[in-house]
Amino acid sequence: MNTSSVSSKPFDITIIGAGVAGLTAAQLLSPTMRVVVIENEKLPGGLAWQLGCKATDVCLYCGVCHGINLKRELGDFSFLPFELVTGQTILAIRKTNTGYLLTLKNDQLISTSLVLIATGIQAFDAQHASLYGYGTLSHIYTGIEIEKNLNTRGLANFAHYQKIAFIQCVGSRNFKEKRSYCSRVCCRYALRIAEDLSFQFPQIQIDMYYMDLQLLGGKKEKLLSISQERVRLIRHLPYRVESLEGKPVLLFEDDYHVTRAEYDAVILSVGMIPAPGTMVIANTFRLSTDEVGFIKDYGSGETSQERIYVCGAASGPKDIETTIADAKRVAHRILTAYLSQEMNPIHYGSSISI
């Protein structure tokens, strides 16, 4: 139920975050354990439910529909096999000898044996990469913006563009800014967006400025063929984007010369950083994180504190399919570990989730 008050009986597990990872884990754990899911936003779903399908006339295996399928399986959210609390955050915790006492923002107390963190990731805010002019210059988009538009309004303004450029690794692989990791998803989503754009608007020419092409996950061969046929790969990142008559111009430094390339639009492939919830929760529960802020997963979802688990993208950037699979894996681990030790979970009676 979408309620902000929750029953006062003790729960077996609290799941923090109602994104695809949290909801998948809740779905798997609720037949046997008493589950409550706490979400900060007013609506559940997280990042994955805002993204759009990038299929052309064939499926491009982006994984967005697995998130949508989850929505369908859970029905219309008024009859859930677990409790869902939206619009609430955890202010304080107290460790007891059987678990944790969590204090919510509305001063309610939740008593729980276990905690599962599924707070996820967010896109890097491209305004921080100030030299690329996002937010100040026109015709500059981010990859996440394009995906959200694919989900809602569509991309009608791209019909007027002839030449566009992708800039990869925005916000990732930046050693100086302590974000030296690779976000793993940007090369793939950029190639899929490129394929979708050139299918919808065949007149568009696409240049992709990149460092290293990370072709991972399913349908690598399809991605490789997109990278060879649909886009022109150029291994050079611009140091700055300026504006000339309203159109973006990319500037490159090349042996003390500056070369320029003009485009009608620029898409910044932003990387993934830990969601604000991830950083706050890691602090509240005093979990060890890596230098960026992702919660360290010591194998099978265990964190540095006992009885606290982490799943999904909160432990490292992942695409949607991998996030769901990770949530299933950690949920299974929780079930086997705690049912075998007979922690007396309160059996929630079986019910049909429609």
Next chain:
Amino acid sequence: MDHRYQFERDNECGKEENILKTVCIVSLGDTRSRFQKWTDQIQNYFPVKIHLISAAELLSQFPKKCDLVIIVGGSTYLNRENLTRICSQTGVDPQRVVTYPEEILPPFPSLNDYDSWNVFFRRVIESSSPETPSEAFHLQPLKRVAIVGKNVDEAILNTFHIHHLETIVPLGSFTLRRNGIQYDVITNTEVTTVGAVAILPEFQNVFSFNIPPDVDETRKVLFLKEFQPKALVRNFRKQTVVFLVPEVIVSPETWSSLYALAQLIVQRDQALVLILCREVIVAGENLETQYRTAREAGVLIEKIDFSKLTLQPTLNMRGAWIDFITERDRILQRLTADWIIKVPGRIVTPTDLSQIVQSDRLTNSMTRPENINLLPYALPLDGWFELPDNSLSTETQYAIQEISNYCQHGVWCEKGRSTVDEEKCVLCLTCLRTCPWSAIDIDGSSKRKKARINWEQCHLCGLCASSCPAGAITWSRLKQNDMFICPAEKILR
């Protein structure tokens, strides 16, 4: 009384039973209390007995016998599997279940809203009882998995056992045959039934750069796999080792071991190590850190154009001269290499299943189709899965988790919904090829063969019926959309 609602008893098609039909209306979500007034006004027009229950009361309050079940509110969220599940758990004939297509039921309905509902209701009530009964079932496959492949890793078998799944690895020659929802593994000596089949992929190494034969003769050219054990025991002091990676699709595990090995040789032996590649993989657990520490240790990593790379054996035939142009500075450089190590990419060779599977579906190999409705790692045959790797990587663990979920979850299916007309079926095999779940077989004696739809694997998508050129396949009451007139249409008329 509005003539459109006039219940015409003559349309009952010769039914002798009570005209009073029992209708159970299941209201999803919070709509139950709101829906009460809709059902109350129904009773003014139609002689029916209505039970209105909410989704939560479905098991406990379901009437013992009813002629029709209508599901209202949130109906687009009801996919086929959920409907079948409801029918199976309440024991209702799935042909008697209809969903009201309106998504949102307004709390203060106008006359138009009542109108659409009543017209819909009339259509539904007037339809005759289904000719042949059908039933919904829940089938649970055995928790035993057959693993098809060569050299099955112990670790993979152990992971299956942790998930409480028995495994059998059929050796020698064997065939697999469909047996309801399960599969029979038939060897020369015995027949074992399994609930699921996991196919281990066979990989082929791909190395697309040609090493000239005279360089090969120096015997200093090795694949990475052969080089690794040598590197652990030998010392390469003052030597130059060059790794060639001409492929773009190389697994992160290979890159990880490459970084580690290169760094070892540089630090332990003070050798010169150069990796020539097209792309570098840094996406993975710790991979970026490994990449940087390898470079900081002194490993040289250069991206080159492999079409400009040339190799020549040295005069004393103890190494090779390598000429290459780096992308970075575009200068032709020559290096003398003592060792040349080939790092291949990997592609999956499709497993030839034609020798193994007894099925009428005419594909030799099963590859994951472009059908997003299948479970992850599932092949287009219920219960068959393709493992992504033949060693226990994280992805393989995910796949094994899916198989375990499948065996635990079971399958909901309906029996008796479809008929294939023998007279009309011309054995064109279109339905066989169209079915996304390979649920169709060719059956019958040699004189009267026809297509048979296996109800255990059928997911009731209806594609076979719509693609059959002879119109031989009929589905009982699968399409319900034509029963409802949208209010907008009525206004436009």
